[in-house]
Amino acid sequence: MKQVSRRAFIAAFMAPSVLLYALFLVWPLLQAFNDSRYQWSGVSTTRTDIGLRNFETLFRSDAFWQSLRNSGWVLVFGGLSLVALGVGIAHLLQHSGRFARFLRGVFLFPQVVSLVAVAIIWKFLYNPSFGLIGAGAAVWGGDVAPAGLLGTSVTALPSVTAAFVWWALGFYVMLFLAGLRSVPSEVNEAAELDGAQGWRRFRLVTWPMLWSVKRVAVAYVVINVVNLFALVFLMTRGGDPDRATEVVLTYLYELGFENGTFGLASAQAVVVFVLTMAVTALVLFWFRHDPEGARS
Amino acid sequence: MRRALGAGLGLALYALVVLVPLVWVLVGSLKTGSEVFSNPWGLPASPQWQNYADAWSQAGISRYFLNSVVATVGTLLVLIPIGAMAAYVFAKYTFWGSKGLFGMFLAGMMFPNFLVAVPLFLLMSEFGLLDTMIGLVLVYVSYSLSFTVFVLTGFFQRLPNELMEAAMLDGCGHGRTFWRVMFPLARPGVLVVAVFNAIGLWNEYPLALVLLSRDENRTLPLGLADVVLRTEYQANWGTLFAGLVIVMLPVMAVYWVFKDKIHEVMLAGAVKG
Numbered sequence: 001m002k003q004v005s006r007r008a009f010i011a012a013f014m015a016p017s018v019l020l021y022a023l024f025l026v027w028p029l030l031q032a033f034n035d036s037r038y039q040w041s042g043v044s045t046t047r048t049d050i051g052l053r054n055f056e057t058l059f060r061s062d063a064f065w066q067s068l069r070n071s072g073w074v075l076v077f078g079g080l081s082l083v084a085l086g087v088g089i090a091h092l093l094q095h096s097g098r099f100a101r102f103l104r105g106v107f108l109f110p111q112v113v114s115l116v117a118v119a120i121i122w123k124f125l126y127n128p129s130f131g132l133i134g135a136g137a138a139v140w141g142g143d144v145a146p147a148g149l150l151g152t153s154v155t156a157l158p159s160v161t162a163a164f165v166w167w168a169l170g171f172y173v174m175l176f177l178a179g180l181r182s183v184p185s186e187v188n189e190a191a192e193l194d195g196a197q198g199w200r201r202f203r204l205v206t207w208p209m210l211w212s213v214k215r216v217a218v219a220y221v222v223i224n225v226v227n228l229f230a231l232v233f234l235m236t237r238g239g240d241p242d243r244a245t246e247v248v249l250t251y252l253y254e255l256g257f258e259n260g261t262f263g264l265a266s267a268q269a270v271v272v273f274v275l276t277m278a279v280t281a282l283v284l285f286w287f288r289h290d291p292e293g294a295r296s
Numbered sequence: 297m298r299r300a301l302g303a304g305l306g307l308a309l310y311a312l313v314v315l316v317p318l319v320w321v322l323v324g325s326l327k328t329g330s331e332v333f334s335n336p337w338g339l340p341a342s343p344q345w346q347n348y349a350d351a352w353s354q355a356g357i358s359r360y361f362l363n364s365v366v367a368t369v370g371t372l373l374v375l376i377p378i379g380a381m382a383a384y385v386f387a388k389y390t391f392w393g394s395k396g397l398f399g400m401f402l403a404g405m406m407f408p409n410f411l412v413a414v415p416l417f418l419l420m421s422e423f424g425l426l427d428t429m430i431g432l433v434l435v436y437v438s439y440s441l442s443f444t445v446f447v448l449t450g451f452f453q454r455l456p457n458e459l460m461e462a463a464m465l466d467g468c469g470h471g472r473t474f475w476r477v478m479f480p481l482a483r484p485g486v487l488v489v490a491v492f493n494a495i496g497l498w499n500e501y502p503l504a505l506v507l508l509s510r511d512e513n514r515t516l517p518l519g520l521a522d523v524v525l526r527t528e529y530q531a532n533w534g535t536l537f538a539g540l541v542i543v544m545l546p547v548m549a550v551y552w553v554f555k556d557k558i559h560e561v562m563l564a565g566a567v568k569g
Contacts (some may be wrong), residue, residue, distance in 0.1 A: 009470035017382035025436035028415035092303040105555045112551040114499035114542045116517040130336040226408045256414040269411045
């Protein structure tokens with residue numbers, strides 16, 4: 001009797017969450033794999049099984065590769081900026097005590113406002129006629145094309161990446177600050193006694209001690225970059241100029257919701273999903289262990 | 297001394313980089329449309345409070361605001377009880393497959409949700425839930441469960457088992473023990489998780505973009521994005537800036553009140569992920 005009521009309780013308490021999660025998240029994910037086999041347009045109910053031809057179409061399309069390259073570019077340069085600036089600012093913040101809590105709060109402002117607002121703000125900042133950055137560059141003698149930084153293919157992706165870094169950085173500062181604070185004080189004292197100072201001390205002592213935080217940070221960079229959608233969708237109308245800012249999710253939106261090619265869109269989602277898993281596994285493996293930790 | 301000065305300077309510079317664009321929007325929201333162009337850096341000649349009234353009524357933002365409140369509150373009303381129930385079971389009971397199930401919820405925290413947008417869209421249209429508030433809320437609940445269950449499991453694990461056992465000895469069943477004793481004890485944690493979720497839900501854009509189409513259903517981020525994309529409206533930037541402030545200010549205020557707790561929750565979610 002007791003056993004039955006325990007089991008019934010567990011089932012009843014788990015059921016709502018498990019059902020919703022399975023129905024709206026797990027099932028669609030499995031469905032994406034299945035849908036990728038079909039040639040299937042818009043609302044029509046007829047769909048033809050074409051095997052792997054959607055993947056073939058995808059791999060032959062320049063836009064697909066362009067979107068992967070652009071996401072990769074943001075991953076590398078956005079990621080490096082986030083980690084470097086995150087560690088640097090956390091380092092500055094480390095010794096500022098009570099003020100640090102206030103500043104950490106300010107630094108997270110961009111994360112709590114909607115990405116829609118962030119996109120609109122940055123679109124304005126880059127506006128060649130009245131934006132702070134557009135106008136500012138002109139004041140300092142910069143040569144901004146009439147189309148503005150977002151309208152010129154060479155500068156568009158770096159400009160979007162800058163907005164992305166502005167939005168995300170606060171979180172990484174917070175992460176690295178927690179990491180720096182978890183470095184045992186004996187380690188810092190020992191480094192002090194050895195006379196390790198400044199950059200040398202950072203490179204040889206602090207940086208290796210941050211390995212677990214670095215691991216979390218790179219995993220988050222991957223997820224943040226793959227999730228990049230609203231910024232591009234709203235800043236450059238989903239990839240302008242000429243796909244210079246096209247990223248994987250804006251391309252998915254184009255295939256699925258602008259062109260209505262559901263099968264092709266599902267195939268693209270499958271490829272991006274597998275790639276994301278692979279890249280995440282790779283970075284987690286790369287940062288798997290503290291090389292110094294093995295000795296202690 | 298010189299090093300401390302350098303650090304202070306660096307931090308002040310970063311704080312400026314964060315704040316200047318936000319303040320620029322705030323100042324811009326009080327300018328006339330032409331002032332935004334002619335005087336982008338300066339203060340408005342006379343503050344145009346009218347911009348807020350215009351944004352609220354003419355740009356339809358009052359409607360979007362209401363929809364956002366409904367979507368956010370509606371989601372929390374379902375999410376918090378069912379998420380807490382699952383988290384409690386994960387924290388205090390072991391059963392066949394519990395580890396695997398917990399892992400499945402955890403994996404959702406690192407999953408780029410928008411990848412399933414197309415099959416989700418088709419599923420919702422099959423159920424007749426496309427372009428409905430109910431549909432949006434169900435999806436929001438499902439996509440917020442991972443984080444909610446994960447963080448709340450941590451809270452429940454920290455509550456001592458003795459309290460639970462005492463309640464059971466007093467004749468409470470499993471369910472009564474949860475609702476009468478354990479859930480009230482976890483209330484501070486639940487509140488922070490609710491606030492954190494509320495911020496994310498208030499700001500959510502991509503899923504709403506795919507699932508909603510009628511103007512009367514639009515949430516605030518969706519409505520505002522639409523105002524920007526419709527070029528005709530771009531004549532009056534001042535009103536648009538006021539609209540932005542209306543979206544940003546509530547979350548910034550709520551965030552500031554709870555900021556230390558929210559930082560803890562974000563780090564808890566991050567360190568495990």
